Amino acid sequence: MSVLVKPLVTEKVSALNEKGKYGFVVNLKANKVEIKKAVEKMYGVTVEDVNTMNYLGKKKSRYTKSKIITGRSSSFKKAIVTVAEGDVIDFYGEI
Secondary structure, three states: OOOOOEOOOOOHHHHHOOOOEEEEOOOOOOHHHHHHHHHHHHOOOOEEEEEEEEOOOOOOEEEEEOOOOEEEOOOEEEEEEEEOOHHHOOOOOOO
């Protein structure tokens, strides 16, 4: 099970990066301890706090010639990780 799915790079989370907080989309079944260990191992930083949020997928509908197609986008879990003062995670270092 891969705990970290992808980092969040949005305007709101980028503003939090200056305060030492970073956002990640994580596995739905991952808990805070697993997220903390995964971030520390992958990025080599000290994690002080982990906050998680579960998001339910949105309903989507599309009109076609024959009928209306309805469905749902997938649900996801978001984690906001606070790192120790002085530690920085560089998402763009490998580019």
